[in-house]
Amino acid sequence: MNRTLSTTKNLFRSVALLGATMLTGGCVTSTVDEMVFNEPIEGIGDATVVILGRRHASDYDTEFDFIECIAKHIVARDRSIEIIDEIEFINSMYPWFEPRTAPLRPADIDRLMQQQPVADQLAALKLEYMIWVDGSTVQTNSAGSMTCGVGPGGAGCFGFGTWGNEADYEATIWDFTDRAEVGRLNTTTSGQSYMPAVVVPIPIIAPVQGTACDGLGDQLLEFLSSEH
Amino acid sequence: MxxxxxxxxxxxxxxxxxxxxxxxxxxxxxxxxxxCTTKEVIVVGNFPAPLMEPLPVALGVWYEPEFETHEFFDEAKGRADSTWIVKTGEAQVDMWSGLLNGMFLRVERMDGKPAPEQMNPAVDAVLIPRVDELQYTIPAHTNVKVYEIWLRYAFELVTTSGEPIAEWTMTAYGKTPTAFLQSDEEAVRLAGVVALRDAGAHFITSFLTVPEVAQWMEELERSRTPTAAL
Structure with a gap:
């Protein structure tokens, strides 16, 4: 009797968990490509890394919060890796990392280093790797309709909406000491989100950007960390 | 009639x-x-000092009253539009003062517009910046999910008595993408800050490439070398 009760309880818990998962997350497909060489086998020691977003395209900017997400992902899994905050770095190097002036090739670093204050600042930061992330998350499609109303008896919505998101990011790793590109990682993630509404809208969001962040973060962690 | x-x-x-x-x-x-609604944006931001070796020049700067209080006004063209007021004057002075202080060895704010009779601190030359044009776009105008601000500056480099040394124009551009829970005003303000930072970056990288400025710098350097005194 007790055994049957426990099995029923477990089944109920599993169904509830599955339902909760379905409710909180839509479907996401993710692909990560990797091409790296000269990996630091013993980690980066006390050197630092900076992750920067590319923002010189006319129709998109790599999101600041996406860069922050990757940095947090890496540091949370290996506390020995020191990642310089992107905005702090850009401000301390002003105006050499603005969209107009940022180096596009590793060879451009030599041009920057000709400025003594820039060379001194980079030396003080002990910068070993500069990682450029280029891409963005966009909404690809949307459909459905929803009507909301307010009456004396209360308020409510009815309808159904769905939309797709796609994230496409490429990370390029520059070795600062050798002034060379040592890796290129790419992640493409897509997902469909849903929002059915019967009185209360229930969003089923596909974590597209979050999955892209995790995918790119894991690959970068593998490159930078000696423990992964 | x-x-x-x-x-x-x-x-x-x-x-x-x-x-x-x-x-x-x-x-x-x-x-x-x-x-119609009126959307007012006051551009304010923190502008970092430039990281560079200062140029060996004592520069004076004169901000025209129109520059110090610069604002852009765009009246609504239809019921669905909004009237926009974008005030950049205060931020312009903030940004240019910080930038010039880091870019030149000594910077003095002039008491009056350089002219033969005008008493001003002794400097090598005086820079007079002017905003010639400001354009903005919001997603409602372009269907692109980006807010943009485009600025065209005109610069005059003159002697303390007002004689022209160089005149040139320069553009600056700033954009910011749409973001969840971000108002149009906030996005335009951010685009304004990006445009001002871009103006600083463009000025630093292009100042010495203006032929008249380069020539003047050369002459200034020559006049300072001991052989010039002989």
């Missing part, structure tokens, strides 16, 4: 009609005004 033929002297019912027309016009105006 033909319309005068329907004036009071020709028709007794005309005043009433004029009243009605005026009332209707007023109502329409009120409706039109009620449909």
């Amino acid at each position: 033909d319309s005068t033929t329907s004036g009071p002297e020709h028709n007794n019912r005309a005043p009433r009609r004029v009243h009605e027309a005026a009332r209707t016009a007023l109502l329409l105006c009120a409706l039109l005004v009620a449909g």
Whole structure:
């Protein structure tokens, strides 16, 4: 009797968990490509890394919060890796990392280093790797309709909406000491989100950007960390 | 004019009609005004000092009153539009003061516009910046999910007595993408800050490439070398 009760309880818990998962997350497909060489086998020691977003395209900017997400992902899994905050770095190097002036090739670093204050600042930061992330998350499609109303008896919505998101990011790793590109990682993630509404809208969001962040973060962690 | 033929002297019912027309016009105006909103953006931001070896120049800077209080006004063209006021004056002075202080060995704010009779601190030359044009776009205008601000500056480099040394123009551009829970005003303000930072970056990288400026710098350097005194 007790055994049957426990099995029923477990089944109920599993169904509830599955339902909760379905409710909180839509479907996401993710692909990560990797091409790296000269990996630091013993980690980066006390050197630092900076992750920067590319923002010189006319129709998109790599999101600041996406860069922050990757940095947090890496540091949370290996506390020995020191990642310089992107905005702090850009401000301390002003105006050499603005969209107009940022180096596009590793060879451009030599041009920057000709400025003594820039060379001194980079030396003080002990910068070993500069990682450029280029891409963005966009909404690809949307459909459905929803009507909301307010009456004396209360308020409510009815309808159904769905939309797709796609994230496409490429990370390029520059070795600062050798002034060379040592890796290129790419992640493409897509997902469909849903929002059915019967009185209360229930969003089923596909974590597209979050999955892209995790995918790119894991690959970068593998490159930078000696423990992964 | 033909319309005068329907004036009071020709028709007794005309005043009433004029009243009605005026009332209707007023109502329409009120409706039109009620449909429009005014969006005011005051661009403010923290502008970092440039990381560079200062140029060996004592530079004076004169901000025209129009520059210090620069604002852009764009009146709504329809009911669905908003009237925009983008105030950049304070941020312009903040940004340019910080930038020039880091870019040149000594920077002095002038007491008055350089002219033969004007008493001003002794400097090598005086820079007079001016905003010639400001354009903005919001996603409602372009269907692209980006807010943009484009600025065109005109610079004059003059002697303390107001004689021209160089004149040139420069553009600056700033954009910011749409973001969840971000108002149009906040996005335009951010685009303004990006445009001002871009203006600083463009000025630093292009100042010595202006032929007249390069020539003046060369002459200044030559005049300072001991051989020039011989």
